[in-house]
Amino acid sequence: MLSPSRTDDIGKSNSRFPxxxxxxxxxxxTVGRVRVRHSNGFEASIQGHxxxxxxxxxxxxxxxxxxxxxxxxxxxxxxxxxxxxDFVNNLGLxxxxxxxxxxxxxxxxxxxxxxxxxxxxEQSWSLFAISDWAVASNVALEFGARHSTIDQSQAGAQLDxxxxxxxxxxxxxPNDAHRLSLNIAVAxxxxxxxxxxxxxxxxxxKCSAIRTSAPSIxxxxxxxxxxxxxxxxxxxxxxxxxxxx
Numbered sequence: 001m002l003s004p005s006r007t008d009d010i011g012k013s014n015s016r017f018p019x020x021x022x023x024x025x026x027x028x029x030t031v032g033r034v035r036v037r038h039s040n041g042f043e044a045s046i047q048g049h050x051x052x053x054x055x056x057x058x059x060x061x062x063x064x065x066x067x068x069x070x071x072x073x074x075x076x077x078x079x080x081x082x083x084x085x086d087f088v089n090n091l092g093l094x095x096x097x098x099x100x101x102x103x104x105x106x107x108x109x110x111x112x113x114x115x116x117x118x119x120x121x122e123q124s125w126s127l128f129a130i131s132d133w134a135v136a137s138n139v140a141l142e143f144g145a146r147h148s149t150i151d152q153s154q155a156g157a158q159l160d161x162x163x164x165x166x167x168x169x170x171x172x173x174p175n176d177a178h179r180l181s182l183n184i185a186v187a188x189x190x191x192x193x194x195x196x197x198x199x200x201x202x203x204x205x206k207c208s209a210i211r212t213s214a215p216s217i218x219x220x221x222x223x224x225x226x227x228x229x230x231x232x233x234x235x236x237x238x239x240x241x242x243x244x245x
Contacts, residue, residue, distance in 0.1 A: 005029045021058045028052045041081035049073040066106040069117075073098050086134045094126040101154075120154035142169040142183075163189040 010024040035045035052070040079092030103117040130144035167185035
């Protein structure tokens, strides 16, 4: 699948118009994905999302302001599903990367720029496993684990994060109309930084071009363990279309 999108001069609904007029001079995206499946339970996919977004704010009596962000997202997932007795197991490896991240604010003219991100990048590797056990015709138990490492760099600074999530669940289906489930999860996160690492989002409300810290996970669902390829979960960027679906 390849889906390019090119739009210019998009108006934004604003309750403060005409005292504030916000437009998007350009909002460009190219999304692509290739997925292969085999009857033996093997599945692999690669995807990419190239984007460039600019915001222009105008207010009478004030200098015009601009915000611009662009990045290239790449991802890949390989997973294998197999059965052993009453157990259905899924093992997988996932990569998500964001590179060539440039973001700036400008005031007065587009050339009067202050970069908040310059050639920043983020890479994440995850290994996940999950097992479904059919204890009875109407009872199933689920066990899962996921370990992720996240590496970020920006302007010579570097931040390395890691987290491990474990989860267990039970599903009871008393009849066709009812289904009860219970999940318990725990996660442990670690961080290792080199130099000062701080990232300022160029879009005031709205998004981060690159994450500044590893997620703190008080609870993790089975969907999070399985990975985006298995369930269509994807990152969204600044309100733009998601890149992994």
